[in-house]
Amino acid sequence: MKKNEDFVITINRELGSGGRTVGRLLAEKLGVPFYDKALIHELQKLFNLSADEIEHLKGREHSFWAEVERILKLGPGMNSNYFLPQRGDEPDSLTTDDVYKKETLILQSLSQRGSCVIAGRTGFHVLRDHPNHLSILIQASMPFRVARVMRKQNMTEKEARQTIERVDKMRENYVNKYTKTSRYDTRNYQLVISADEKTEEEIVDLILKYIG
Incomplete structure (x- = not known):
């Protein structure tokens, strides 16, 4: 990954590994925006967008990007429980094809705005063709x-x-359904890190050393 050019870092992580915090801290160190599932969910909810409408947003809808910036300013506590399914939810029925298409288009649009760090289940796949992409998996x-x-x-x-x-x-189930691969397949990542016996700050330092 070249730091002097627009880049995108995607972080896939296991729940309880601290990967979301790592992503936020890494973005702060690099001075770039941090995007995660909570922000994407908020955008879909606020704008009630169809997939076709998202296609037309790329760089042309000021209110959309102003809302992105407003949500980012709410800080890391926003929707901190977003990753938890509700009791009784079936794990394989939480996402529709339309929602996945919307998420994909939003991720692609965000990555085209400039350098960023993205934490999410399928970022490694959605942005795999980005010319300056580093894909990371954090496990524990x-x-x-x-x-x-x-x-x-x-x-x-x-x-x-x-x-x-x-x-x-x-x-x-989500990753397998929409990417036809496993989130645990290390061939999907350039860097795989175990969080055991490490603080989030130490993991960030490891990533920064890897980037060089």
Whole structure:
């Protein structure tokens, strides 16, 4: 990846690995915007966009990009629980083809605005043809993930483990359905990092050293 040219860094991560925080801190260090599922969800909700309407937004709809900037200013606490499915949700029925198409178009549009860091399930696939793209996977052991979710979400060990298993299934089904690959296939990434025994800041430093 060339830092002196427009770039996009995509981060896929396991729930409880700290990958979303890593993405935000990395973007701050690089001085570029950080986009995640929460922002994309907010954009879809606010604008009630169809896939065709999103196609027409690329660089031409000032109100859309002004809203992007406004949402970004709300800070990292916005919709912090967005990744958690509701009780009773079926992991393979949370996303429609139309929603996926909208997410894809929004991701492509955001990446065309300039350098950025994107945390999301399919960013590695959607932006795989970007000429200056670094794809990262952040993983962690189950004990590490359970402890972090317990701490962050105020859950019992049983609740945290059940949530992780449910989200893992949901995300893997989603990726497999729309990309025909596995999110765990390391061939989809240039850099794979284990979060065990590392702070988010240490992981960011590892990524910055890799970039050079």
